[in-house]
Amino acid sequence: MLCQIFVGLSRTVILFIVASGLTLILGVLRIPNIAHGSLYMIGAFLAFTISKMAGGGTFGFWLAMAGAPLGVALLSLVCERGLFQYLYEREHLMLLLLTFAFSLVFGDLVKLVWGGEYKSVPVPPAFQGFVPLFGGLPFPIYNLFLLILGPVVAIALWLLVNKTKIGKIARAAAVDREMVGAVGINVSWIFACVFVIGCFLAGLGGALVAPTVSVTLGMDATLIMEAFLIVIMGGLGNVWGALLGALIFGLTQSLGILIWPQFGIIFPYMAVIAVLLFRPTGLLKSTW
């Protein structure tokens, strides 16, 4: 039981990192970015390639954790400057479909570059093995690393949004884009920055999850749905909402499997429905 809670918590961290990027983009740019899941998948595949090229081990691992998100961020920058920036004024449905088109293209590009086989990223020696938790339950060190990293990312994101200039401008632009443009700020580039930061988080989530699962095609389709539901559950554009949503989602997922193995996967969906029935616009205040 306790063990399952901790497994759920480390799943929460991954879900939170991906969903926070999604919520950032949704809150500021108003793009429901379906391609986010594909970027997560690309992050995982990039982590595989980088760690393999660096010869595995500790160095390869850290290089992959740094390089994969940066690669994804670069890719997203190209997409944003190339296509998305022309579509901000269009209706949501068009943006949604455009990002879906991107997810299709990315999915096939991954197939083209990496093929359809299962890939795995080695866990560095320092993170192998188990530590005893309260009561002597064995718990993988890597998951402990994730548990520590989650709050770090959350705090860093909070600082970015609330304490830096770019975060403040982005929040202002989310409320009134024309006004921010009118005082002489280049809104287009602010939007690009936010988009890239959000996609960086998707890549980070993918890179972090890579050592714990088999990296494969199709890992994007379920994750993006989960991330969207988390964002909706937490309130659109609210980073803390994403954390709360991820917590609920991760825990119901892991505990649901414990309660009813066959239908464990329906519990998180039921949690989302329950939340939206009582709070139709999410648990925390949404930005729009």
Place this chain on the structure above:
Amino acid sequence: MGPVFRKKNLIIIASVVLLFLFPAILPRFYVYMAAIVLIYGLAATSLNLALGFGGLYQFHHAVFYGVGAYGAALMMMKTGLSPWLGFIVGPLIAAVLGLVMGLICIRLSKLYFGMLQISLGSLVWAIVYRWYSFTGGDDGLHGIPVPDLISSGSAAYYFTLIVTLICTYMTYRILKAPFGSVLQAIRDNTVRSEMIGVNVRRHQLMALVIAAFFAGVAGSLFVAVDTTAFPDMLFWTLSMEMVIMCLLGGWLTFMGPMLGAAVIVALRTLVSTYTVYWALVLGIIMMLVIFFLPEGVLGWLMQLSGKRRETGPENNEQKAALAGDR
């Protein structure tokens, strides 16, 4: 009402006659593909009833399609009743599901509506995907005993064709009826419609149930043609594909979704013979359509011919309505 309408009637009659001749002039594989086009076309048309004409973000339409298919299939496999009953029970189950999901979602606006629908739909998908003893789980159902009369390829095609024609005509009548006009009025200006005494929620709910019913019909037809049902029929990516069909054909026109379905199914068949990267091609086509043909192929053709759009409202007002509450 003038020569344009007579020409239009002529085109419709000619294409229906052509559709009836298909099994006589085309090889079996193409007849099968034509049936698939009709099925997806019906599903996309029913989606467009809610999406294009109702202005509702129906993001997970495939659930009703899949539930209709599973309902029909299970009716044929698990009960000793007449297999024809499956074609009625499947769509009815889909309509009931549409009512339940509609009641839950309808209070929410735009994007939240779509997302809650996806959530509920994923729940249904998860149940179908895991319930091995009843729905066959991820293997799906195979060798469904369809009625003997429609078990051959061309008979299944004729059955599909006739049902699709009837359903499409019914959808057309619904949209031309006062109900359809009210629905479009709600889409164009919800607040104003409410002010003049329209029961907005009830009309939207009706549209959802009707759309779900016809999607269920399409699903049960798929069972007749393919004798299988599988969980991917309920997955959200298929829903997105249906939205693409509407968009590609022209989601503000009546026949657009049917045309979009035909183009997509034909292209998929063609592209798949050359390469496995169909999704890549589809993605690029979608981007081109979004950038250059936001009104869809049929919408574009109608603009070219200088005709006012069937659905009435002017371009700008339409866009404002579809952009919703932003």
